[in-house]
Amino acid sequence: MTNNPFPLSKDELLAAYRTMRTIRDFEERLHVEFAKGDIPGFVHLYAGEEACAAGIMMHLTDIDRIASTHRGHGHCIAKGVDVHEMMAEIYGKSTGACRGKGGSMHIADLSKGMMGANGILGAGAPLICGAGLAAKFRGDGGVGITFFGDGASNQGTVLESMNLAAIWNLPVIFVVENNGYAESTSVEYATAVDSYVDRAAGFGLPGVTVDGTDFFAVHEAAGEVIRRAREGGGPALLECKTIRFFGHFEGDAQTYKAKGENDYNRENRDCLRIFANRVTSAGAVSEAEISLVDREVAALIDAAVESAKGAPLPSPRELLTDVYVAY
């Protein structure tokens, strides 16, 4: 009997945990640092949703494109964007992924297939249709993934993109990260038919709902929809029912959440804890190996914050450089 009963090797399990731990520590640290007032603009934290990004992105390579959201740090990290460059970007420094001119909501790294976080809700969906069309023309087997939340799902851009992806049979996956709140508005209030699978069905796309706090559920379902798209099977929708530990933005008092909701979620629905418990209890990974990842990630985040704080701001002379990118 093997002591690794999972569909991933031990190295892959540890890589998945490292990705999720990196996202968590990155966001937890930003929560602290943002309160100090040194970070310009807004940040929207992804903590609690790590299993979605990690479970999906493990199926992708650099030829695959993703279009992210305003809550994009987790997608960036899982897609392989450099953590030092991300942190510097959020601090608005010239060493950032976009030379400090994008900030939290516009981190991009085309070399990694990361087309950008996006400050416009639902804007990633038409972008990914373009990427999907390019992949289809190139015939390289690449796929495009767009992420959006339950709020953005009501944007016309998302619905039009589903239609476009369907009629052109694009290798595109629409991922709804349904954390229950569109800013402060509940899904139940703002969405006429609360099933995003129903939305997909309206355009002839298959839709799947999974528990977004279970890495293995996301990974398994994402693997199937992505494989289908690579093989020419066309677009699909994946709804990950997830949670966010923090507010919509940093500074959000979260008065719309039930009393104790965040504490309950951290105690019972923490995707990192669920993952670590499962792989260690099955004997696939030791607790010492998990702890080692924790320490290494903590050191990485410390170093990223330190280097970001110490890096120079962009020069005023560079105001108009790096703003447009030739694709």
Place this chain on the structure above:
Amino acid sequence: MTPKVGIIANPISARDIRRVVASANSVQIADRANIVLRALAALRACGVEEAVMMPERAGIAGHVLRGIERARAHGEDRFPRLSFLPMPVTGTVEDTRRAARLMAAAGDIAAIIVLGGDGTHRAVVGGCGSVPVAGISTGTNNAFPEHREPTITGLATGLAAMGLVPARIAFADNKKIEVSLDGAPPEIALVDVAIVTDRFVGARALWRTETFRELYVTFADPEVIGMAAIAGLIEPVSRTEAGGLAVTLAPTAATRVRAPIAPGLVEEIGIESWRRLPAGAVLTPALAAGAIALDGERELFFDPHQQVEIRLVDRAFHTVDVAAVMRFAAREHLLVDRPLVDA
């Protein structure tokens, strides 16, 4: 006061990966609401004056209430009074379990109409005690709930709830399988328990046949789909006869059966052996570690140090026997109104 009928409509059934790896259907929220309205109208036609529904936040309730309001606005009295159970909504299977428990505890619910697949019915049966269940298929495999127009299910449930049909005709006994892990309170399955080599729950559904090892079924009907179809195609066992069937599966076995394990997914399965599964006998899987799928969905996993016990239970719960009720209704003219004096 007439008896009440409970309604549990699961908004999240039929949403899993089988829409991608197979060709499973996706019953939309508006369709589910329409089904509830059809069942409610049928209940009212039988004299049921009050129904109680599980609350949910996915849109079924809203559509149902709008339908009732529309009828009222047109002066139509087509539906029973509808109320919702006072309970929190989590959007998980726990809602179904809690609603079933509350309906059983209420004491005045004569039957529960359930919209869902095998998993939803399993969750209801886990909590509804002796209250009979009337199933309507809105899930993926739907081996347990019979395929039938919901209006007819509503009529049969209404007639049974109103006491117009003798209980021995109106209600049928059903089997279940209990699965206990390390002596914990058992989980149940209404149709099948499958042991697979995966040791994680993941996306829950079963479709990778190379992982299939053992199968235990309460009934084996060659007309159903899902894991029970495998058993149904080698030795049918009816819902009403005692005991079930135990099947040992092996990817390399010489005996092969082409079975519809999901909608549109007919796969070749290796069969090593099979035998009748008597009620009450406690069985232990031969596989040392794996996942346990209840009614087609991986729900539990077990490691080598854990003890799994499987036991079939006869006469475990009641369902409304829709076919028997409707035959009785026709024979006894329960739905026929005649003038007192011939014209």
